[in-house]
Amino acid sequence: MAATFHGVGATVAALSSSSSSSSSSSSPSNSFGSKILLSSPSRSFSVRKRASFTMVRSEGSMNFDLNFKGRRAQQLIANAVATKADSSPASSSSKPGHELLLFEALREGLEEEMERDPRVCVMGEDVGHYGGSYKVTKGLATKFGDLRVLDTPIAENSFTGMGIGAAMTGLRPVVEGMNMGFLLLAFNQISNNCGMLHYTSGGQFTIPIVIRGPGGVGRQLGAEHSQRLESYFQSIPGIQMVACSTPYNAKGLMKAAIRSENPVILFEHVLLYNLKERIPDEDYICNLEEAEMVRPGEHVTILTYSRMRYHVMQAAKTLVNKGYDPEVIDIRSLKPFDLYTIGNSVKKTHRVLIVEECMRTGGIGASLIAAITENFNDYLDAPIMCLSSQDVPTPYAGTLEEWTVVQPAQIVAAVEQLCQ
Amino acid sequence: MALSRLASSSSRSADLLKPLCSAISLRRPISTDTTPITVETSVPFTSHQCDTPSRSVQTNAKELFTFFRDMALMRRMEIAADSLYKAKLIRGFCHLYDGQEAVAVGMEAAITKKDCIITAYRDHCTFVARGGTLLEVFAELMGRQAGCSRGKGGSMHFYKKDSNFYGGHGIVGAQVPLGCGLAFAQKYSKDEAVTFALYGDGAANQGQLFEALNISALWDLPAILVCENNHYGMGTAEWRAAKSPAYYKRGDYAPGLKVDGMDAFAVKQACTFAKEHALKNGPIILEMDTYRYHGHSMSDPGSTYRTRDEITGVRQERDPVERIRKLILSHDLATEKELKDIEKEIRKEVDDAIAQAKENPLPESSELFTNVYAKGLGVESFGADRKEVRAILP
Numbered sequence: 007m008a009a010t011f012h013g014v015g016a017t018v019a020a021l022s023s024s025s026s027s028s029s030s031s032s033s034p035s036n037s038f039g040s041k042i043l044l045s046s047p048s049r050s051f052s053v054r055k056r057a058s059f060t061m062v063r064s065e066g067s068m069n070f071d072l073n074f075k076g077r078r079a080q081q082l083i084a085n086a087v088a089t090k091a092d093s094s095p096a097s098s099s100s101k102p103g104h105e106l107l108l109f110e111a112l113r114e115g116l117e118e119e120m121e122r123d124p125r126v127c128v129m130g131e132d133v134g135h136y137g138g139s140y141k142v143t144k145g146l147a148t149k150f151g152d153l154r155v156l157d158t159p160i161a162e163n164s165f166t167g168m169g170i171g172a173a174m175t176g177l178r179p180v181v182e183g184m185n186m187g188f189l190l191l192a193f194n195q196i197s198n199n200c201g202m203l204h205y206t207s208g209g210q211f212t213i214p215i216v217i218r219g220p221g222g223v224g225r226q227l228g229a230e231h232s233q234r235l236e237s238y239f240q241s242i243p244g245i246q247m248v249a250c251s252t253p254y255n256a257k258g259l260m261k262a263a264i265r266s267e268n269p270v271i272l273f274e275h276v277l278l279y280n281l282k283e284r285i286p287d288e289d290y291i292c293n294l295e296e297a298e299m300v301r302p303g304e305h306v307t308i309l310t311y312s313r314m315r316y317h318v319m320q321a322a323k324t325l326v327n328k329g330y331d332p333e334v335i336d337i338r339s340l341k342p343f344d345l346y347t348i349g350n351s352v353k354k355t356h357r358v359l360i361v362e363e364c365m366r367t368g369g370i371g372a373s374l375i376a377a378i379t380e381n382f383n384d385y386l387d388a389p390i391m392c393l394s395s396q397d398v399p400t401p402y403a404g405t406l407e408e409w410t411v412v413q414p415a416q417i418v419a420a421v422e423q424l425c426q
Numbered sequence: 427m428a429l430s431r432l433a434s435s436s437s438r439s440a441d442l443l444k445p446l447c448s449a450i451s452l453r454r455p456i457s458t459d460t461t462p463i464t465v466e467t468s469v470p471f472t473s474h475q476c477d478t479p480s481r482s483v484q485t486n487a488k489e490l491f492t493f494f495r496d497m498a499l500m501r502r503m504e505i506a507a508d509s510l511y512k513a514k515l516i517r518g519f520c521h522l523y524d525g526q527e528a529v530a531v532g533m534e535a536a537i538t539k540k541d542c543i544i545t546a547y548r549d550h551c552t553f554v555a556r557g558g559t560l561l562e563v564f565a566e567l568m569g570r571q572a573g574c575s576r577g578k579g580g581s582m583h584f585y586k587k588d589s590n591f592y593g594g595h596g597i598v599g600a601q602v603p604l605g606c607g608l609a610f611a612q613k614y615s616k617d618e619a620v621t622f623a624l625y626g627d628g629a630a631n632q633g634q635l636f637e638a639l640n641i642s643a644l645w646d647l648p649a650i651l652v653c654e655n656n657h658y659g660m661g662t663a664e665w666r667a668a669k670s671p672a673y674y675k676r677g678d679y680a681p682g683l684k685v686d687g688m689d690a691f692a693v694k695q696a697c698t699f700a701k702e703h704a705l706k707n708g709p710i711i712l713e714m715d716t717y718r719y720h721g722h723s724m725s726d727p728g729s730t731y732r733t734r735d736e737i738t739g740v741r742q743e744r745d746p747v748e749r750i751r752k753l754i755l756s757h758d759l760a761t762e763k764e765l766k767d768i769e770k771e772i773r774k775e776v777d778d779a780i781a782q783a784k785e786n787p788l789p790e791s792s793e794l795f796t797n798v799y800a801k802g803l804g805v806e807s808f809g810a811d812r813k814e815v816r817a818i819l820p
Contacts, residue, residue, distance in 0.1 A: 127614065153614060156645070161637035164603035168638065171544070171607020174592060177614060198597050199604060206583035207593065208576035209797040244798050267800035 103286045109279040111253035112142045115260035116180065118289070120150055123178060126264055127154045129169050130182030139184050140220060140279050166192035166217065170199045170269075173215040178264060186221030186273065187233035200269045201244035216263045218272035222313055222363055223411050225277065229399035232407075236273055236340050237369040247340040248294055249273040249312045253283040255338060258292030266294060273340070275313045297344035303333035306357040306421055309348060309374060311337045314361045314412060321417035330421055340370055348374075349382050356387040357424050361412055366394040391420050459487035463757060467692035468749075474674055476681035476710070479699040483691040487759045489535065493690050494750045496534075497527040498769050500551040501747055502776045503560060504720070507550065507567060510780065511724045516567045520581045523551040525688075525719040528746035529654055530555040532693025533622060537701060540617060544592040544605040545624035547582035548654075548718075552624070556591035558584065560779035561786075570786035577789045578797070598625060599632030602651060606638040606709075609649035620648040620704045622697070628659025630673050642709040643680055649709045650700045651677070654687065660722040661731045674713035681707075687716030688744040717744065 106114070120126045128143055134157040137144035147155040158165040162183065169179040183189040189196065196217065203211050223232040236247055246268050250256035256274070263270035300315065301322060310318045315336045322332050333351055337344060352358055358378060362371040371392040378390060393412040400410055464482050471478040504524040510516045523530070526548070533543070534555040545552050550563055558574060566573025567581055575583050575594075584594040592608060595601040605623025612619050625635065630653050642649040653673040657664050664671045674682030681703070685696040696712055703710045717740045721728025728737070754760050 159637070159640055159644070161634075161641060163634045164606070164637035164641060167600055167603025167634065168607030168610055168641065171592070171604035172611040172614070173607075174604070175542075175608055175611040175615075177611045194597055194600055195603065199595070199600055203593075204800055205797045206575055206579040207585040207587070208574065208578055209800075210575070210585050210587040211592075212800040214800075246799070 101284060103284045105282060105284045106253060107279065108250075108253045108256050108274075108281045108283075109140055109142050111257040111283075111285060112250075112260050112274070113144065113146070115257035116143065116264075117146060117149070119261055119264040120146070120154065123264075125176060126178045126180065127156065127172075128180045128182065129156045129158055129165055131158055131160060131184045133157060133182050138182070140276075142279075143182070162188050162191040163195060167195040167199065169215050169217075170195055170203070170213055173213045173269075174203065174211045176214075178214045178216075180216045180218060180264065183217065183219030185231050185233075185276075186219045186235045187230055189217065189219060189235060190233075190238070193238070196239065196245070196269075196271075197242045201242040204244055204268075212267045213269045214264075214267050215269045216260075216266075216272060217269070218260070218263075218274060220274045220276040220279070222273075222275040222277065223395070223400050223407065226402055226404055226407055227276070227400075228402050232400035234364045234369070234395070236271075237364045239271055240341050240370060240373060245269045245271055245341065246294055247271045247273065248338055249275075249340055251275070251278060251312050251315045251336055251338070253281060254285045255292050255298065255336075257285060258290055259294065259338070262291040262294045265291065270294065273312065277313055278316075292338075295339045295342060295344055297347040298336040298338050299333075299347065300336050301332065301334040303331040303355070305331045305355060306333065306359055306424055307348070307351040307355045308332050308334045308359045308361060308417070308421070309337050310334065310361040311340065311370070312363060314363050317412060317414050318361050318417055321414035321421070324414065324418050325421055328418075328422075330425060332421060337374070343374060343377055345377060345381060348378065352378060352382045353385045356385055358386065358390045359417070359420055359424055360390065360392040360394075361417055361420075362392070362394050363411060364394055365397045366392075367397050369394050388424055391424055393417060393420055459759075462486055463490070465691050465753065467695060468686050468689045468744075469692075471692070471696065472674070472684040474672075474677070474682035474684075474711075475679075476683065476703065478683070479695050483695045485691060487757070490750060490754050490757075490759060493531055493535070494747065494754060494765070495768060495772070496531045496555065497690070497747045497750065499560075499772050499775070500524070500527045500530065500554060502769075502772050503554065503563065504550065506776050506780060507564075508720065508724065510564070510567065515784070516581065516724075517569075518580055519547070520567070520724040521548040521722065522720040522724070523548050523718070525740070525745075526654060526656060526714075526716045527551055528690040528749075529624075529652075529687050529693055529714045529716055531746075532690040533652075533697045535690070535694045536697035537622070538619070539589045540619040541701070542590040542592055542605070542608045542612070542619070542621040543624070544595075544601050544608060544621065546595050546598045546601055546626065546629060548626070549582070549584045549594045553584040553586060553591060553594070556586050556589040558586050558589075558591075560776060561782050564780050564783035565786050568783055568786075569788060570783060571789050571793075572783065572786045576793065576797075578793065598629035599634050601625065602629075602632070602635045603638040605651070606642045606647055606649045609642060609647040609704075609709075610645065613645070613647055618705065620650055620701050622650045622652050624652045624654055626659060627653060627655040627657060627664045627671070627673060628662070628667060630655075630676065631668060636676075639677060639680055639709055639711075646708040648704040650697075650704050650712060651680075651709060652712045652714060654714050654716055656716050656718045658718075658722070658731060660726065663731060672713075674711050677709070677711040680709050680711055682711040682713065684713045684715065686744075687714030688740075688746045689749060690746055 132139055133143040134147035134155045143155060166181055169181040172179050200213055203213055221233060221235055239247060248259050250259045259272060263272050308318050318334055322334055325332050333355055335347060335351055360371040360374055362369055364370050371394050375390050375392055393416055396410045398410060401407055462484050463486055465485055467481045467483060470481050501524050504522045507516060507520060507522060511520045530551045543552060561572055562574040566575055569577040571577055575585060582594060582596045585591060602623045602625055605621050609621040612621060655673055659667050674684045683696055686692045700710050700712055719737055751765055
């Protein structure tokens, strides 16, 4: 007896397309598309019983407006990007929002959530008195005290476990790995306890923990401090993974991750902490499962995340000069993939290039290729190309390190090859 | 040996009881009598960096009967699970707790449901002590819907959130940092409650225990680490696995207490002491000297690394249920027949629960995808595509 569990896309498509059409009417006068989403589209999956099909849905109420819309007076916006105000040459003083660096955006998000909910606490090495090795938690210890911003000894396995234990009772810890690579020591806790407890307890416990930290290849940090753990964690059932890339989505994802009932791993990048951007003053979050349309286009879909987004945008400049029109999507949600946005893009352009910082073997790109091929094979005019880092430990020497990671020139060459 | 100790203790307390006994003569219902009885623990406590609690434990007939009933129920339940496993109704791994019941029962008597307990995979009896029903146990063991984890956890994943029982963990050692996290949450929320994180002599060698203990001691958490030392880590005897088998001393800066884990009253006394200590002074380690009659799990005969004589010896001299039975009899609180009747009643209860669990249906196939994620921000478990489910089930 083979039963295919088939979900409904139609209702969703209708709703989402209506929301996307409403957004295209707002004027993005820059290369950033802005999608106004007041909440994740309320998916009313109709129950369709066909011969061999059965509807499969997770349990629980589908109250999407709970967190997002807020029953509070404050309206929460879940934009994909910081809406750039009218790019008319107004003076910067009249521009709405405030400018800050990415690590400050993370801190702002964390601080706002800690103020809003007394159950949020931060645990990590040197997050308290030292202020965080990348200054993400600077000032929080003096503001919230030692019981909410906790300096731990160097014991990732146990303090991650403690965070998970605390989360089982209802606290909302944010566990920081000083470098993502150190969290390998806590893999057991993340995989077996964090990911699985909600399932093995039959839904009794939720683990609203956020595990975050900088990862990725930095500037000659050496092999062990340049790891990309998203490829190792991606199979763990029960967790969500997101990667931030701009101050806007860093703050939004941090806030959404803290509010989520599920364990979320937030991947930051060592080299992106000093990015500057103007973000809105008002309260907002970013949808955890959504991809960001960075640059709409027609010829080829380039899927990327985290630091590679900037390499792609750099290559995009060259490509535009050469006459190509790439569509750049920052997938942001590494688990689950936003196959909706990606699928729509593939249906439009018919060519896909994935640019990632993970290794070639078993990386996010590999899973993404499989997911796209499985779902959208008919729409592809050419095989999917994936540019990833080389399958080597990251070397120390600068030139070698440059060659392990994908560079803009390679991206341009790949697009040219793809579009032949 | 135990008998002689009991005789001496009963001779001491006999003076107190004689007049009561004669007054109560053909007593009914003795099981609710709360007249205090003083019992001596089998051996004195040994301590590390702290005072020892007194050997005399206050109890009463009601408690004695509760202990007897609970432990007999647990014993019966585990034996029944043994038969069910051999009948292939329980699959996978099944770790039985018979012999160690005194730890679960004694601990429960010393604490409230606000205190948290977390343990590893030998959790059937701890679950029952925390208020789990027999049906939930057997249904979960057989993978049915009425199980405490809806059939999706199995023997090693029993949880009971409303009585603060946090499981039920397969990979040993990992539950101790979780337990210290529970203690952290209790301190954070100012609960005035403690957490008992149980682990075995095998898991005592895990590094994460020492990490967690370090952090708990630094942050003054109300965490009580309880080592259920049944002297064998699966097939490896404790002297072969631990250079220092004095587990209660391993806390170094953290105080420790060694307790006879086969004596429910010693356990109760130690847990009361520990709770008081942890609330004021931070973490403490309890080592329960206990023994399991079965092998490590149902796949382990339990006799390749120890002699049958050893097992029968412990059963004769230190059995926890027998100890309570003798106490009851020596204090003339019930007759042999009455106790046998209680056991018959328990047997019937267990059999009924098993029958009921057998009737219970297996989980629906849609249950495969429930509870992977919590509903909150609209995540539904659909595999890679969040809007479409693609799975073909056999």
